[in-house]
Amino acid sequence: MAKTELRSNSLPTALGLSGAVPACSPMAYTLKQTLDYDQLTNCMRCGFCLPACPTFRETGVEAESPRGRIALMKAVVDGIMEPNAQFETQMNHCLGCRACEPACPADVKYGQLIEQARDAVEKHTDSHRWWIKLARKVAFKGVFPYQNRVRMVGGALRFYQQSGLQSFARNAGLMKLFPAHMRDMEKILPEASDKGVVETIGTWHPAKGEKIATVGLFRGCIMDILFTETNINTVRLLNAAGFDVVIPASQNCCGALHAHSGEQFGAKELAKRNIRAFMEAGVDWIISNAGGCGALLVDYGHLLHDEPEWKADAAWFASRTVDISKILVDQGNLPQSFGKTAEGHATKITYQESCHLRNVMRSSDAPRNLIRRVEGTEFVELFEADRCCGSAGIYNLTHPEMAGSILEHKMEHVKKTQAHVLLTSNPGCLLQMKHGIEKHGMSHEMQAMHVVDFLYSQLK
Amino acid sequence: MLEEVVKRELRSIVGDTFFHDDLESLVTHSYDGTPMQQALPDGVIYPGSTEEVAAVMKVLNRHRIPLVSRGSGTNLCGGTVPVHGGIVMVMHRMNRILDVDLDNLTATVQPGIITKEFITHIENLGLFYPPDPSSMAISTIGGNIAECSGGLRGLKYGTTKDYVIGLEAVLANGEIIRTGGKLMKDVAGYDLTKLLVGSEGTLAVITEATLKLIPPPKYKKTMLAMYKDIYGAARSVSSIIKSQIIPATLEFMDNPTIRVVDDFAKLGLPLDMEAILLIEQDGEMEMVERDIEVIVSICQSENAARVEVAESAEHAMKLMTARRSAFTALARLRPTTILEDATVPRSRIADMVLEINRIAQKYNVQICTFGHAGDGNLHPTATTDARDQDEVHRVEAAFEEIFEAAIRLGGTITGEHGVGMVKAPYLEWKVGSAGIEMMRGIKMAFDPHNLLNPGKLFAKESRKRVVIDHG
Structure with missing residues (x-):
């Protein structure tokens, strides 16, 4: 029993920061206002989330785990630490895959906490370089809120791809001006469209x-x-x-x-x-x-x-x-089995889960159920299909190193399935898987597809 | 604060990447799985070899700086909270399986390997390592050894101490000792292996362990017995043991625990029952079937409302995994969960459950009970809120009385979680003042300057034991 003094009640003192806690910075103040203290308290530090966390698995460092990140947030709110540059980096280093949530017996809403922390950090940060600030402003305020502008971006991209500009850029070595991970992504980007559905x-x-x-x-x-x-x-x-x-x-x-x-x-x-x-x-x-x-x-x-x-x-x-x-x-009225029986050997299919589909929408079995209905195929379970592929929204562009090393581990397992078709259920994951297949020179024997496209191609 | 010269020396041993003293590292190594305990260290170090551990220890010994060695920091007794500051040594980098000896049925591992990864590796080789603490998905073998972890299979297979047959450890002065070996018998002097198991990092830093492996059981059967009457469940436990059946697992969960566990694991557990027993037997098929039959009839004669056998191995595994989440899942009720692991002789389980509920009522606190009933080890867990000081004091008082009750029933203050900080004031109740003095003497012999995990096991002051006479 907690017989020694109850340290949480006078934390800064108990931690040897006797009384002299500095008046908190504006960012610390915002964090105190923003973060849900009940959720911070609900984390009882049992550590069950650690094995589920991709960044902890890659680094083995406590601060790179959900338990560690929550402890950092709580330390700021408790006045034990000031949110410094390292704090900011750590909050942004999380992939946001939320694999820690289904792993958490205490039901801590980590996804909400990390978004609250990032929101507070973003309000005060001046660490973005000017062009990132500009890009953020254009993207978040100028483009994404307007579907017609999103389509214009699609049109521009399509123009780039089809006008000969893309091949010119590649031939002229212009792509070398971009970092390697951007070049890789440019390669596997599908043909864009200025017309939506x-x-x-x-x-x-x-x-x-x-x-x-x-x-x-x-x-x-x-x-x-x-x-x-x-x-x-x-x-x-x-x-x-x-x-x-x-x-x-x-x-x-x-x-x-x-x-x-x-x-x-x-x-x-x-x-x-x-x-x-x-x-x-x-x-x-x-x-x-x-x-x-x-x-x-x-x-x-x-x-x-x-x-x-x-x-x-x-x-x-x-x-x-x-x-x-x-x-x-x-609810749907699809046949229990459909599709064309392939000639000769069965097509091997595997499935990489979308983290948010699994961890937030909690749908893991449904895509597998549908895939298994396709005749003439053999479903091979991908080892650790429930783990993030490193795409994580725009994470692979903002944190290429971590994303790259997660992708490498993913591709090791993908290779072992010897699948002909790798299915996913989210565009970001799909692009990342295409990127992985291309990078490992596997595009002749394996293709990545969205579950929907595969199912529909079999149903037609 | 560490002097620059110390930092330089430590960095020169492990390299810049593996020594940190930034605030982020200190904050994230200021706690473990124990509620309401937190203290900042002065540095965090990740050694890569026994030699590095020894070199680090020599530096710390020279400068008289405390060291807390740890794995994943999941213990529940405040065992790895650096209350006296100093260096936290995380053993995660030393995580290799050095040798699996199929002729001797032993495995030699570094301490930082995750228990579950080790178990999976061993099971893939067709062997069995039984200790399975609920934290095994993240806890390390080194941490299990330091705390002498138990688990769900303790009653039939014993706990960590029964499987550690050899150790390599670094002493407080930086010397390296080796104890035991791949030996099933060894009486050469005091049994230092067993002494280090469960020593909570206060005697030495474990850097390598040789573990005993056994052949796996051929057959398993898992069942649930459900009760409308909590004491019927508790009485069944004692009756099963009395009829000379030792199941592999015999777990108890009361109604609030069933509810939160099911909320997490979605297994369709019976929410209308006051208690359930989760029972598993393994061994030869005939014996297992016969035992399960006898257990079923015992449960029925203790008025079990329903008895069900798990439909598949997969379902059985889900039940076990769900049970392992019980402690954390209770945090769904209130933010702070304080659990203890008072243990009594197996025949007194029903008395202990009665005592716990009486005490909870007396202090007006909610105490949920689950645990490894089959080995007498219950986990009464108070669900509270650290911010409510008044309630936390009542919880403390209740647990004090629970410890007292456990000892009165011939039990102990802790069965498997260790003493650490939180039970140090009660250690004397169990071992007596002569016992404490003897333990202090052992500590002095190993660690004369009190550098290894100081502030644990030995309290500044023991609590005065008030023996309550219930007539």
């Missing part, structure tokens, strides 16, 4: 056969310009499974990139617009085909918890958001 196929798509429910497709922003085809296939799959699909044109970016980068305010504004768009569309369910977006959509209730006039609508939206695989398995 709505511009291509329209907003209303009736179910085939008897209607089960009306669902709204959340098209995403990156998803819609880089993977338009996947969005179209999602609609087709849903129709085939018995769902009327509507794609509200006034929806926009989910706000995940904002929320994960300490731009809570921007995320909230986007959330409100999305809630309105889908409520007006009168849908029963909101369908996400990107784990990264879906995870924020189901979190809208929390995101807007301090705005009473939005509370009920946000809760409705969050409870009605479901991943494509989950709704297909739970």
